[in-house]
Amino acid sequence: MPRAVDHEQRRFEIVAGLWHLVAEQGIEGVSLRTVAARADVSMGRVQHYFGTKDALVVAGIDLLVKRAVIEYEATADRPPADRLLHILLQQIPATDAGRIGVTVWYAYLAKAMTHTAVRQILAEATRVGVEECTRHIQEADGLDAAAARARAIELLALSDGLTLRVLVGDITADEAEASIRTYRSRLLGS
Amino acid sequence: MPRAVDHEQRRFEIVAGLWHLVAEQGIEGVSLRTVAARADVSMGRVQHYFGTKDALVVAGIDLLVKRAVIEYEATADRPPADRLLHILLQQIPATDAGRIGVTVWYAYLAKAMTHTAVRQILAEATRVGVEECTRHIQEADGLDAAAARARAIELLALSDGLTLRVLVGDITADEAEASIRTYRSRLLGS
DNA sequence: CCGATAACAATGCGATCGCATTGAAACCCG
């Protein structure tokens, strides 16, 4: 047996470098060499762990989604209304790390338009998001499945749009959060 | 004086090729050579009219925005409620051309995260969009400026988010339009 | 302690990139 290393850790280091690079220069700035430099490892290492550039790029969005799911699952013991707000507010960039994450997310969103594998990963992630929100709205508001789903899509769309406005600097994260909470309670009242 | 050509026309042909290319391959697929090939002109011509790749890319979003503005200004004689809906619904991809346009738009949105000139153009466009919507909501609903602006941002965010869902294929253009109209009338009632 | 093997590091290659340069064809003015 050869030398033992923590593969998961190695892969994460590289992907973390990829994320920073994407946040700074967009996916256009990604090459095997630039990612290696940003992660402060050799290009050979990147090749060893991901093989091709495409696999590396796909791994970038895959890990980003997986981390969001893990974060969400940590709220399993909270009431439905809380979990719903977690999903709606999670992506709004409050911290620096959050801003990087959502910037990377939108970079991949554009990538998804022309890249099948990326599109499938994002589509699956949104599908789960809609389903979870629908479930929470049903429980919290006592709506039937169809109505709850329509509202879930509305709320998620609003969250997406507001996130975009925060990224562009049009409004602050606080304003976006307030807007979502207002809208959410207006829905409850109606 | 040398041979006279229609510069505007020449520039448009090239930018149209750029748009198609961006819709098909994303901004990553853009190079002086690929754009020239897609527009079926020589690379020398592209260089002659735009100089650098960066200027070409910026011209792409600039022209896209200008066209949207012209389309909007054609509704100048319609009532405020109509003009508001025009802005909210315009980007939802109903036709093929519309789908290309909004796909290109989202590609540039990602580009804006890392490209100052693109960011400024998009920021100015959204600023005008918010202002126009605010004005129409004031007139149509009789709200004060602050409240109207908050609702304008909400409506535009919802429109953005729903457009995204249509692009991904999560919902249809008709469903998105229905959702916006429902939301709009719910606002009117409250 | 030794050979097999995983884990890289280093290098090479053909393709493509943005951009500068060069030269020719087309056109209008005098």
Add this chain to the structure above:
DNA sequence: CGGGTTTCAATGCGATCGCATTGTTATCGG
């Protein structure tokens, strides 16, 4: 009907790209 100017088309160059290949090192079971 030259000559000046614009509008390109063609080509060259250095840099960078993804990826394959090769070389080196560290580790551990036998």
